[in-house]
Amino acid sequence: MLNPGALRAHLLAARLAGPVATSRETSLRSYRLFAARDPRVLLGLDPEGAWEQPEVLRLMAERCGVSDDAEHVSGPDVIDPDRTVAALEAFAGRLRAVVAARAPVLLGTGHPHRLLGFYASLARALSAAGCSVLTPAHGRCIDITTRFGVRTYRLDYAHGVASVRVAGAERPGGETGVHTHSPLPVRTALDAAADARIPLPALVIGDHGWVCGAGQLGIEAMGLADTDDPALFVGEAEGRVSVAVPLDDAVRSDYYRPLTRYVLNRACLSQ
Known part of the structure; x- marks a missing residue:
């Protein structure tokens, strides 16, 4: 079983932390757009x-470990692995609390190609521990604005984890989803739960719009975020996101397996 030191070594070896694939240029562009309130x-x-750009940069340096030097404008960005380990500990702590309460949970991802396995393992463990893993609005169509215009996607669940797919293009229950930052999927799921008068989730677990969209509505949310995802860390700083775990969110899917084992073990959910 991984200890914190071994986990730290894995984070660096897999480039989940340390120098990551996300470029400094990409991160700084995101901070500028966030300061401009770009949706x-x-x-x-x-x-x-x-949250002007310098303030966003300072926060990301504090929460992720990126350089706080505004003159550093190129090269790979950097995540402090010790901050990742600490955030994963907090993440596991929130899982323990949810299990203790046998509370309902909702899991969703905008990175299904990379992170579905991570969230699916959590969903299985939470379900086995007595938590209801919710799947509201399954099959519901959602119009999402993309750089290619408005596209219609279908909300689908694979292994208890929500993602969106091109409507009519994928078989239901398949594992191929669409990368999205949109909060519309979680809003749709929560609206459907409220309309059906089923319990709302006590915790939403995911990334991108799944976390920020839920947190903005007052539902506890936590998840994973890269150096170019300042919204989760701002949400954490403002109290609307419980835990934002800094790491590269687009490496090979099997590189997240040790993190899954570590989190489940620390949450006393190992299977």
């Missing part, structure tokens, strides 16, 4: 603070 990087969050 593409707000991910459904409506920030309370001013």
